[in-house]
Amino acid sequence: MPGVFFPARFCGEAADPNELREFQKLAVQVRVAAGKTIFSEGELADSVFGLSRGFVRLYRLLPDGRRQILGFALPGDFLGMPINDRHPVSADTIGEVTLSRFSRLKLANFILSSPNVLRLLMEFAARQLEMAQDQIALIGRRSAEEKVSIFLVNWRSRLARITGSSEAVPLPMPRKDIADFLGLTLETISRTFTKLEQRKAIRILPKAVVMLTGLEQPPLLKGGTYDPHILL
Amino acid sequence: MPGVFFPARFCGEAADPNELREFQKLAVQVRVAAGKTIFSEGELADSVFGLSRGFVRLYRLLPDGRRQILGFALPGDFLGMPINDRHPVSADTIGEVTLSRFSRLKLANFILSSPNVLRLLMEFAARQLEMAQDQIALIGRRSAEEKVSIFLVNWRSRLARITGSSEAVPLPMPRKDIADFLGLTLETISRTFTKLEQRKAIRILPKAVVMLTGLEQPPLLKGGTYDPHILL
DNA sequence: CGAAACTTTGATCTCTGTCAAGATTAGTGG
DNA sequence: CCACTAATCTTGACAGAGATCAAAGTTTCG
Structure with a gap:
């Protein structure tokens, strides 16, 4: 870009x-x-x-x-x-x-x-x-799977601002970063990714994911953009 | 007051x-x-x-x-x-x-x-x-005991602003509120209170606690006032 | 005084963390 | 471009912190 x-x-x-x-x-x-x-x-x-x-x-x-x-x-x-x-x-x-x-x-x-x-x-x-x-609210009251799903949905929506929304959503940060963002371990992130892939909610690519339908299921906060990027 | x-x-x-x-x-x-x-x-x-x-x-x-x-x-x-x-x-x-x-x-x-x-x-x-x-940082990366201890220390320090620091620190909110603040269940809060009391770190009173020495032990964020009251 | 709300405690279960190999991917220098 | 190394990711086995379900105790308040 x-x-x-x-x-x-x-x-x-x-x-x-x-x-x-x-x-x-x-x-x-x-x-x-x-x-x-x-x-x-x-x-x-x-x-x-x-x-x-x-x-x-x-x-x-x-x-x-x-x-x-x-x-x-x-x-x-x-x-x-x-x-x-x-x-x-x-x-x-x-x-x-x-x-x-x-x-x-x-x-x-x-x-x-x-x-x-x-x-x-x-x-x-x-x-x-x-x-x-x-x-x-995301970190405090959610299961691992909810956290990851919500993270992915938000990440895609933020990225949409700058990328022509192509198939694959880039995921430039390592698993450990996602873990430390969501208050989980990198193993749990990895396992959750795998679970979501098996469930055909996502496809895992190197440094990216493809998000299939059925990912928005996790109950989001009502009507929120749900875009937890803190930049202070 | x-x-x-x-x-x-x-x-x-x-x-x-x-x-x-x-x-x-x-x-x-x-x-x-x-x-x-x-x-x-x-x-x-x-x-x-x-x-x-x-x-x-x-x-x-x-x-x-x-x-x-x-x-x-x-x-x-x-x-x-x-x-x-x-x-x-x-x-x-x-x-x-x-x-x-x-x-x-x-x-x-x-x-x-x-x-x-x-x-x-x-x-x-x-x-x-x-x-x-x-x-x-508190909710994401801490054990139940750390969360409760840090919560109590912060609460006391905030309260110090308005009360002449007496022995007992008032705790007007029910356990469930503390639980929903820290991302735990009320049972875990109760058990943790009991554990801290057995360890002689606190004394539990109705709607209050007395904080004994040995409570500040949990590693706080470096130098922070650690005063998570959000009032938006 | 009695009912309702809150708290404590116990028994059990499960999700996630921890420890440990492997498998993939990325990076580097020949 | 390939080979080798380092980093990252996946997967498994196991343990443990905290959740859940259930039942007594307390405190509060009308």
């Missing part, structure tokens, strides 16, 4: 062209190799990032080494809240990635200067919170 | 006295009986509320009836984001409650009129998001 225009999600359709142009000028493009850390929890947030190409996992580490993945970012998503002094989560790349890097201070000034944009940021934050709450 | 001044948390110490006074004038006091619903998920958010006295649980229902509690609000907390058209969660009272009721529109106008206040709201939202993320 070359040419993905990153602030799509953050600035939405709002903000007038002038503001947008100026916004763009604040960014510097950076490429980061696969498996690198973009920033770590607790670090000073000098920069925040727009994700132009590739995928990123956001996570926290517990003292004993367990890892909780809070979300996967995809092109168009924003990494880092301009108002936070420090990054509350860690982020690293899944595969190679292209970022638009912003000085947080400059961006914060820009945002605070425009009530318009501030309002957008506010709405962005509210959306993030809602997604986090979706994830809490 | 009579006379708790509710916007403490939301408006913080900032906002000049004039603004605060005007803010106060927007509110109407309401009393709500125990076990009543204040608002429900998906409902139009005509009003938002400050909690003056009592406790409230925020939750979502899954279609099959399972319930995920997202947080407990206590005096000083705010219920409802002024920018949301609809309530993303349900809220009901635990015991009798006193609320400051605001027209959402009036409040939104007030907020948008003052960049000062808007910024505060922004920070409030960011804090909420961080708390939600804490809760995700």
